Amino acid sequence: MLSCKVLVVEDERIVALNLQQRLKKLGYQVPAIVASGEQALEKVRDLQPDLVLMDINIEGSMDGIETAKNIPAELDIPVIYLTAYSEDATLERARDTRPYGYLVKPFSERALHATIQMALERRHTDIALKENEERLRLAMEAAEMGSWELDLSSRRLLRIGPADSVLGSTQQVFTATWDDFLSRVHSDDRAMVSQALDRSVGDGTLFQAEFRSRKVNGDLRWLKVQGKVFPPRRDTGVSRVIGVIQDISERKLADQHLRQAATVFEVSPDGIAVLDQEFRIVTANPRYCELVDLPLDQIAGNKTDLMREEVVQPTKLREIDRSLRKSGQWSGEVVAGRKGGGEYQLLAKLVEVRDESGGATHYVGVFSDLSPVRSAEQKLFYLAHHDALTGLPNRLLARERLERSLERAKRVHSQVAVLFIDLDYFKRVNDTLGHSVGDELLRTIALRMQGCVRSEDTVARLGGDEFMVILDHVDDVDDVVIVARKIISTLNQQIDLGSCSLSVSPSIGISLFPENCGDLDDLIRAADAAMYAAKEHGCNRYAFYTAEMTVETARSLALDQEVRRALQREEFVLHYQPQFSMRTGEMVGVEALVRWQHPTKGLLGATEIISIAEDNGLIVDIGEWVLRAVCDQTRQWNEAGLPFLRVAVNVSPRQMRDHRFVDAVQRAMHQYSLPAGQLEIEVTESTLQSGSNCLSALQRLKKMGVSLAVDDFGTGYSCLSSLKFLPINRLKIDRAFVREMQADTNDAAITDAIIGLAHRLNLKVIAEGVETVEQEELLRARACDEAQGFLYAKPLAAEALVEFIRQRNRKH
Numbered sequence: 133m134l135s136c137k138v139l140v141v142e143d144e145r146i147v148a149l150n151l152q153q154r155l156k157k158l159g160y161q162v163p164a165i166v167a168s169g170e171q172a173l174e175k176v177r178d179l180q181p182d183l184v185l186m187d188i189n190i191e192g193s194m195d196g197i198e199t200a201k202n203i204p205a206e207l208d209i210p211v212i213y214l215t216a217y218s219e220d221a222t223l224e225r226a227r228d229t230r231p232y233g234y235l236v237k238p239f240s241e242r243a244l245h246a247t248i249q250m251a252l253e254r255r256h257t258d259i260a261l262k263e264n265e266e267r268l269r270l271a272m273e274a275a276e277m278g279s280w281e282l283d284l285s286s287r288r289l290l291r292i293g294p295a296d297s298v299l300g301s302t303q304q305v306f307t308a309t310w311d312d313f314l315s316r317v318h319s320d321d322r323a324m325v326s327q328a329l330d331r332s333v334g335d336g337t338l339f340q341a342e343f344r345s346r347k348v349n350g351d352l353r354w355l356k357v358q359g360k361v362f363p364p365r366r367d368t369g370v371s372r373v374i375g376v377i378q379d380i381s382e383r384k385l386a387d388q389h390l391r392q393a394a395t396v397f398e399v400s401p402d403g404i405a406v407l408d409q410e411f412r413i414v415t416a417n418p419r420y421c422e423l424v425d426l427p428l429d430q431i432a433g434n435k436t437d438l439m440r441e442e443v444v445q446p447t448k449l450r451e452i453d454r455s456l457r458k459s460g461q462w463s464g465e466v467v468a469g470r471k472g473g474g475e476y477q478l479l480a481k482l483v484e485v486r487d488e489s490g491g492a493t494h495y496v497g498v499f500s501d502l503s504p505v506r507s508a509e510q511k512l513f514y515l516a517h518h519d520a521l522t523g524l525p526n527r528l529l530a531r532e533r534l535e536r537s538l539e540r541a542k543r544v545h546s547q548v549a550v551l552f553i554d555l556d557y558f559k560r561v562n563d564t565l566g567h568s569v570g571d572e573l574l575r576t577i578a579l580r581m582q583g584c585v586r587s588e589d590t591v592a593r594l595g596g597d598e599f600m601v602i603l604d605h606v607d608d609v610d611d612v613v614i615v616a617r618k619i620i621s622t623l624n625q626q627i628d629l630g631s632c633s634l635s636v637s638p639s640i641g642i643s644l645f646p647e648n649c650g651d652l653d654d655l656i657r658a659a660d661a662a663m664y665a666a667k668e669h670g671c672n673r674y675a676f677y678t679a680e681m682t683v684e685t686a687r688s689l690a691l692d693q694e695v696r697r698a699l700q701r702e703e704f705v706l707h708y709q710p711q712f713s714m715r716t717g718e719m720v721g722v723e724a725l726v727r728w729q730h731p732t733k734g735l736l737g738a739t740e741i742i743s744i745a746e747d748n749g750l751i752v753d754i755g756e757w758v759l760r761a762v763c764d765q766t767r768q769w770n771e772a773g774l775p776f777l778r779v780a781v782n783v784s785p786r787q788m789r790d791h792r793f794v795d796a797v798q799r800a801m802h803q804y805s806l807p808a809g810q811l812e813i814e815v816t817e818s819t820l821q822s823g824s825n826c827l828s829a830l831q832r833l834k835k836m837g838v839s840l841a842v843d844d845f846g847t848g849y850s851c852l853s854s855l856k857f858l859p860i861n862r863l864k865i866d867r868a869f870v871r872e873m874q875a876d877t878n879d880a881a882i883t884d885a886i887i888g889l890a891h892r893l894n895l896k897v898i899a900e901g902v903e904t905v906e907q908e909e910l911l912r913a914r915a916c917d918e919a920q921g922f923l924y925a926k927p928l929a930a931e932a933l934v935e936f937i938r939q940r941n942r943k944h
């Protein structure tokens with residue numbers, strides 16, 4: 133690929149020209165030389181070179197590394213750094229941009245040529261890999277399947293494709309244990325699924341099972357899971373089961389209706405007629421007479437309509453004759469007429485009756501009226517393409533209609549708009565008022581949204597509280613805005629459901645064809661991304677898709693997956709910050725703080741973990757890990773003869789709302805033989821206001837002997853009068869008040885008030901974030917009981933904390 137185009141980014145003119153000559157000598161094209169990052173990005177968009185040679189120290193507001201970060205990822209343009217800088221900090225920054233090469237000046241033409249060729253080959257491989265992954269993803273989506281993988285040693289589901297969406301739930305079911313997955317299986321099917329897996333693991337056969345699972349709205353759906361056992365991996369020695377999961381609800385529904393139709397035929401016997409060799413009716417049962425609408429005495433001796441030339445086409449008669457001669461039977465559909473007029477279709481079957489010598493004596497005809505079948509087929513088609521609750525088009529029909537709209541738009545060069553609508557906080561309706569009220573609310577919302585669009589537009593329900601509106605033949609973007617505002621206004625109006633009145637706030641994401649996307653799936657994803665942007669900006673509003681939304685979605689997803697992998701790979705560690713008595717100076721406890729030992733970024737603080745874990749629900753699993761790790765470490769300290777220390781553990785609001793939390797605390801303390809008085813649970817003020825579940829949990833913990841503390845006191849919105857009812861032992865003064873005590877009299881006054889209030893309620897007070905001797909003296913003068921902060925010690929790893937304690941003991 134010597135004819136490839138190479139963009140040179142170098143602010144030293146002489147160096148750039150020399151590099152250009154060397155590249156041309158090697159057979160490469162150099163369409164442009166630029167000196168700044170801004171010029172480089174402009175040339176990248178205009179020229180779309182095959183490769184960029186980038187100096188790190190260049191003109192302008194961006195250096196070479198920042199410039200490389202801003203090259204659009206979809207262009208797949210390799211970047212090779214040519215620089216005199218090789219210090220660790222620069223290499224670390226450059227590594228984050230995933231460069232295709234890094235040459236330190238000066239370098240030879242041979243090294244330059246080899247690096248470029250390897251970069252181009254890697255680019256070719258990367259593009260091929262990306263295309264293969266895209267094809268696999270699209271194939272899975274087309275089959276409406278999700279992939280899963282089960283670690284047989286830990287019984288944890290390690291990795292999953294879109295299988296959570298197949299389950300019809302926003303919960304990340306497949307990142308938990310196999311038992312958690314089984315809890316989603318209908319109780320009547322649970323043992324069957326479990327036995328099928330055990331049987332497959334035992335004899336190495338294919339694992340497959342069909343079972344029922346309850347959706348978020350309470351409805352049942354049928355799922356089919358398949359998998360195969362694979363031998364242990366060389367790197368881990370762990371056996372796995374890898375497979376797919378598929379929603380087969382529609383197939384099951386179709387099977388059910390077909391069985392119902394078969395039952396109808398069995399319960400209501402078909403028309404049966406005995407015919408002679410000339411196909412004249414000898415006798416018939418009442419159902420046959422009912423079909424032809426004539427009594428037996430009027431049809432006996434007459435030729436059946438099936439063999440009358442005035443009724444059946446000659447080609448059909450010849451077909452029947454050939455089939456009877458060849459096999460002695462024939463079946464097919466025929467058109468018959470009733471006495472009162474009109475035609476109807478029959479499913480007929482003729483079977484030859486032979487005597488002992490093998491000669492034909494009679495024929496038996498079985499006739500079924502196909503009218504109910506035709507009606508059932510139409511009904512099945514409707515059910516397969518419409519939402520059972522609202523009667524709106526479902527996801528399948530919505531996709532078909534959108535596809536047709538896009539084809540029309542391409543032919544006539546018009547616009548199509550997709551509105552992705554999610555009802556804000558709808559889950560609260562089901563949780564508090566019941567699914568029957570939620571279903572009635574959805575039906576009413578469906579009718580209201582249909583009234584907001586034209587007859588040629590489509591309103592579809594995708595599932596749960598998600599809807600899609602397809603606006604065909606859009607003349608102006610303002611028309612889309614009008615519809616979006618109309619939907620918001622209409623749904624904001626009170627909905628009378630008899631037992632209660634409700635109003636709904638929707639979040640609407642909008643994407644346009646062809647402006648935003650030229651592909652159906654991309655158009656839907658763009659509208660979905662815009663909907664999440666609307667939610668992030670306060671809900672009850674609409675947002676148009678922008679390219680930045682895709683980047684942000686990808687970044688959030690990457691962070692989410694990193695945290696998940698970190699938990700699976702045990703990358704989280706604990707550090708402990710000592711706490712001291714301000715009266716005696718003795719060390720009285722430690723606070724356990726979670727850290728992330730990132731494989732490339734080093735040690736990261738809790739802020740890199742907590743917010744993501746709160747959003748994706750992993751905070752409960754991480755919290756349980758922290759609890760077990762703290763209890764285990766404390767047991768080791770106790771066995772090593774270290775002083776009896778109180779160990780504080782921070783608990784998130786989501787953990788406190790989980791009814792399993794208190795039991796998890798009790799199990800951990802029992803497992804590691806931890807005295808209850810040695811464990812302290814810290815909760816925030818906002819957590820205390822999250823409902824009666826929190827108060828009940830605190831009371832149970834208190835009865836167990838666990839110490840309780842309110843963290844960051846003074847920064848929340850709790851009612852002070854509620855403190856006297858809470859079973860807490862300690863208040864923690866937020867570091868913000870401690871930091872500003874000297875400079876801000878208000879912060880000093882608040883600190884005074886907190887300490888005074890706590891002491892009057894017989895509560896201890898601990899100040900966090902103490903960094904200076906002056907802060908310590910002010911707190912001691914106010915009779916603050918305990919303190920922690922950098923003045924005394926930073927958070928330490930377990931081993932470092934032990935050494936810290938031993939050094940203090942030697943000094944004292």
